[in-house]
Amino acid sequence: MAAYIEPRILKGFRDFLPQTEIIRRSLIEKIENTFGSFGFVPIDTPALEYAEILLGKGGGETEKQIYRFKDNGERDVALRFDLTVPFARFVALHRGELVFPFKRYHIGKVWRGENTQRGRYREFTQCDFDIIGSDSPTSDFEIILLIHTVFKNLGVDVSIHVNHRGLFNNFLSHIGQSEKSVEVLRTVDKLAKVGENEVLESLSALTGSANAKKIIEFINARGSFTEILAHLTELSGGACPETERLAILRQYMLDAADFASGTDPFVLAPSITRGLDYYTGVVFETFLQELPDIGSVCSGGRYDNLAGLYSKGGSISGVGTSIGLDRLVAALESLEKLPAANSHALAIACIDAQKSGLYQALAQKLRAAGIPCEVFTEANGEKNLVKQFVLAEKKGLRYVIIPSENPLDDRLTLRDLTSRQNRELSLEEVILEIRGFEPLT
């Protein structure tokens, strides 16, 4: 046996200390409660799958980043690198057991051998949610409404940028440039980087200057959702299924009255075109109103055939998206909107270690009344109250109960660590007092 092994963790992997882990769990709980409030249900899948399954659609980047190896039975296996591919495999395998439309969420860790120099982690948590087996615009809207509600429940205002993947192609077809769509998209993608003039020049060379101007006009359309939609419809030569879909979505947004209050959180953004190759219908990106520069915190859209690669049955379309927990934590941290990390408010001091059984009996009464309660031991400083008060403050507790000679029968002394006052109270009075507690910050 080795005498000493240096304790270290792999680059890109993290330990979560209690202060951080409590916050992460509290965030996940809030997100799950919102999912549940929409009738979404959780699933889970293995961390490890056959590499063939995970790499099915795989291109170069995925193949390079995936943790892939031979297990002890010489199977070619890999750690999941996202929750989308396992979901596709899951749906193909359990199709007959699911009730469609199937609204599921999945919160779990995924692993990618990313370049950690860009501040990326190799182990991170994703929260995916999708509605599959429904091609309805109601489902598109429900996902968008759910995104909005998740962030609202976290205390954050978002702008959700919406587009339809087919809209731009339809427009290009109308102006007779559809066969150049790949080059046009590639050029348009450079807008933010090289500026309008340079893009206009490249587009003119590609499509002629009249068309180039129309393309820029399309991509840069400004105004309210309804105004932009009218403008795009006109540029595309009239209504088409894509504009109809967006018009229905807009009606749903307006009907869900709460949204119209304050700033309109929905933006029709014809420039959303790239990075979402997987999608075939409505697409969206989500920006924090107070922190737009960090980019989209929740991108997604409608897809045609989720389980296609793994299924011989008919195709299952759906709409869905994903929230990266780490990015969310970082964003909420810089907005100072992370929940407090207090897990409990109260400790019972150790006056006489021999009475620890009675202290625990007292604590059990508080716990049964819904009040989390820690019992200090002689290791925390028997009889030394000052030492125990300092420890309680260090732990972020608000109160210490100083038990009396007969902890279960006598009145109790309740120390408020904020006011540094002691009060003599009955157990019932202590319970009433603490139920209204505010954690120390």
Next chain:
Amino acid sequence: MAAYIEPRILKGFRDFLPQTEIIRRSLIEKIENTFGSFGFVPIDTPALEYAEILLGKGGGETEKQIYRFKDNGERDVALRFDLTVPFARFVALHRGELVFPFKRYHIGKVWRGENTQRGRYREFTQCDFDIIGSDSPTSDFEIILLIHTVFKNLGVDVSIHVNHRGLFNNFLSHIGQSEKSVEVLRTVDKLAKVGENEVLESLSALTGSANAKKIIEFINARGSFTEILAHLTELSGGACPETERLAILRQYMLDAADFASGTDPFVLAPSITRGLDYYTGVVFETFLQELPDIGSVCSGGRYDNLAGLYSKGGSISGVGTSIGLDRLVAALESLEKLPAANSHALAIACIDAQKSGLYQALAQKLRAAGIPCEVFTEANGEKNLVKQFVLAEKKGLRYVIIPSENPLDDRLTLRDLTSRQNRELSLEEVILEIRGFEPLT
């Protein structure tokens, strides 16, 4: 790209469908709430670690079962096979950042290439909890009390069998047989398998017949906790630190009055000796009173030097244990004590898909009032109420709201799927009604 890949999962790995996953999460939440009510805080560690760290103490079995491979950077890495070794590494690495005594819990997946023929899984979830940095009997007691409370809160009565690792050695030393302890233990371990007579014979050959009788008397001591303790103390030639420790523990048990009510859940079991080599002080095993045959569902004890292998600092002793979630789920299932899998009670029917925005607006009011609410879409059968009622029943829902012409203004029709009755109610009345709902079973 392959045209079709057969959807399959690795042997020993599992998908969790919503029905099961909701129950697992609900169990984990109850367990976490109990941990939190004792002031225990959560941590998390990476799934993947340096193999050297995980195998530090490793013997043959672990080495054979572990998922170990070279990552893309040629590091020798492995998936964690328990939560104990990562915790030891964690404590060594973060010693300066922790407040001692440190009470932590850790719920997470672990991976072992077990032989699946024995009904074992290769991916399973463990719930570990420990108090470290305290050598106090109060901490021993707190862990035992926490085990008792976790199961009580799950609706299950347990017997916790307690012993002290040093007690038997102390006794052997008193009868002058300490240098034969390994052989004696090995022989005694066969008691259940081969019976008392055969063991007595083997022990007689080893230690002489008078000592052999004493050994059997010690291991088989019967009676109340206090009676057995008195008997063992006498057989060991009087009080020693080990018997003192158990006497203090017993006092704590009696002081925590709730325990004495009904059957005594604590048993002093001098036969607990094996399989717990890691422990140096108090040890315990937990049996379900209604299902003792499945064996211990929560074994643990006190250890001397948790982080020893990874730390050059002074040793950190502690006490702790682990609950296997899968075994617990199986046990609660056969006791019919699993919580119900209902996530929500209510759906709003789709009468006119064009009004889906208004239906969502209505749902948002219910969700804001704390009532999870699903909105059916045309995919669920627009206008076809019977189809939607059947779907709602399939999903285990109790109620369907049939919205009226003006969903936000008019009175609503609430369909109770159990009684098959419709009632016309205001939104406020619906909220009051549903807050008292019982899920369909």
